[in-house]
Amino acid sequence: MIGTALGALKSAQQPDWPDPATLATVVDLLSEQPPLTPLAESDALRARLAAAARGEALLLQGGHCAEEFGDRALVEAESTATTLRQMAEVISYGAAVPVVPLGRMAGQYAKPRSKPTEERDGVTLPAYRGDAVNGLGFTAADRAADPWRMMTAYDTAARTLDRIRLLPGADAEAEVAGVPGLPLHVSHEALLLDYESPLVRVDEATGRRYAGSGHFVWIGERTRQLDGGHVAFAAQIANPVGVKVGPTATADELLALVELLDPDAEPGRLTFITRMGAEAIREVLPGLVEKVTAAGSPALWVTDPMHGNTRVAPGGRKTRLLDDITAEIRAFVEIHRELGTHPGGLHLELTGAHVTECVGGTDPVTLDDLDLRYTTACDPRLNRGQALDLAFLAADLWRP
Ligand code: PEP
Numbered sequence: 001m002i003g004t005a006l007g008a009l010k011s012a013q014q015p016d017w018p019d020p021a022t023l024a025t026v027v028d029l030l031s032e033q034p035p036l037t038p039l040a041e042s043d044a045l046r047a048r049l050a051a052a053a054r055g056e057a058l059l060l061q062g063g064h065c066a067e068e069f070g071d072r073a074l075v076e077a078e079s080t081a082t083t084l085r086q087m088a089e090v091i092s093y094g095a096a097v098p099v100v101p102l103g104r105m106a107g108q109y110a111k112p113r114s115k116p117t118e119e120r121d122g123v124t125l126p127a128y129r130g131d132a133v134n135g136l137g138f139t140a141a142d143r144a145a146d147p148w149r150m151m152t153a154y155d156t157a158a159r160t161l162d163r164i165r166l167l168p169g170a171d172a173e174a175e176v177a178g179v180p181g182l183p184l185h186v187s188h189e190a191l192l193l194d195y196e197s198p199l200v201r202v203d204e205a206t207g208r209r210y211a212g213s214g215h216f217v218w219i220g221e222r223t224r225q226l227d228g229g230h231v232a233f234a235a236q237i238a239n240p241v242g243v244k245v246g247p248t249a250t251a252d253e254l255l256a257l258v259e260l261l262d263p264d265a266e267p268g269r270l271t272f273i274t275r276m277g278a279e280a281i282r283e284v285l286p287g288l289v290e291k292v293t294a295a296g297s298p299a300l301w302v303t304d305p306m307h308g309n310t311r312v313a314p315g316g317r318k319t320r321l322l323d324d325i326t327a328e329i330r331a332f333v334e335i336h337r338e339l340g341t342h343p344g345g346l347h348l349e350l351t352g353a354h355v356t357e358c359v360g361g362t363d364p365v366t367l368d369d370l371d372l373r374y375t376t377a378c379d380p381r382l383n384r385g386q387a388l389d390l391a392f393l394a395a396d397l398w399r400p
């Protein structure tokens with residue numbers, strides 16, 4: 001395996017694989033595959049994110065909470081990619097700023113969970129951890145972790161990349177934002193280290209290591225422990241990386257992450273994706289941005305207004321209100337404007353499909369509509385109309 005051994009470190013949220021021999025076979029196979037995304041494309045994205053970090057562009061990152069395997073999901077990925085591109089066009093024309101679209105796709109197959117098990121009608125089974133680990137169905141067979149699923153994740157990511165690369169306007173050579181042919185790079189949470197580590201590749205020319213699983217990877221709120229395997233993994237790769245930052249984060253933690261992940265203070269290398277909640281953001285974010293900026297970090301700051309604003313609807317479904325999402329985005333922009341720092345963009349869970357998972361919008365989804373088309377495998381996503389609503393809001397908020 002090319003990745004530095006992470007085995008000795010404690011890594012949160014890893015599956016209990018049933019059988020070490022099968023795991024070793026799959027890890028070996030993954031280590032023989034070509035990288036899913038060319039290493040040079042990660043460098044190109046990093047340069048675009050450097051422009052965003054300098055205040056000259058915005059990042060628009062979006063896609064499903066959890067991608068699924070199968071042909072239906074491939075078709076949905078196309079509409080999600082198209083929606084993201086349309087949003088980028090709305091924002092870049094409306095706010096007169098280049099936008100860097102970054103799919104949350106072609107790799108988003110593993111999920112951290114708040115509880116290791118799920119109980120329904122007195123039956124307790126392992127929690128669903130994403131299609132790369134186990135199945136969503138509520139049976140013991142579905143919920144058993146299966147290492148072969150990581151191979152299917154690799155193949156599905158490759159097929160997804162093929163599909164979104166062939167979409168109209170998806171010209172990977174074009175590097176000017178706002179014109180047809182905006183390149184669409186891809187990202188996912190680097191959660192499953194048995195998948196990520198064997199896909200690390202070395203650039204022969206420079207000797208630098210890269211995650212081969214996607215252009216950009218991030219570390220989740222639940223796995224950003226300073227002494228854990230996920231931070232160690234991100235520290236050894238040259239891709240641009242993100243870290244999710246929730247309301248309990250301290251400035252000292254972020255400064256330590258800067259030291260580990262971006263010791264040379266290079267714009268474009270590190271993105272903090274803050275997910276505070278519409279209420280907490282005003283309390284927590286200003287102090288964090290102020291201290292990290294004062295320490296000289298050029299980190300890019302973007303807002304994830306989804307994960308701090310999840311509510312349980314009366315029928316028991318998880319949902320998010322467009323009003324809460326809008327409030328967090330507004331607060332994010334205002335806070336940065338007050339501090340004189342750059343509100344660097346958005347991280348959203350969305351789909352191009354007409355789902356009814358989040359509440360509100362100009363063609364509103366109501367609480368009563370949630371059961372109509374609630375198809376997410378994990379968290380509630382914006383539908384296409386709601387995503388475009390937020391793009392027009394962002395165009396207004398970011399207009400100089
Ligand atoms: C997610 O992005 O789906 C997620 C689990 O986010 P966080 O790490 O911010 O909780």
Ligand code: MN
Pocket residue numbers: 065066307349378379
């Ligand atoms: Mn999510």
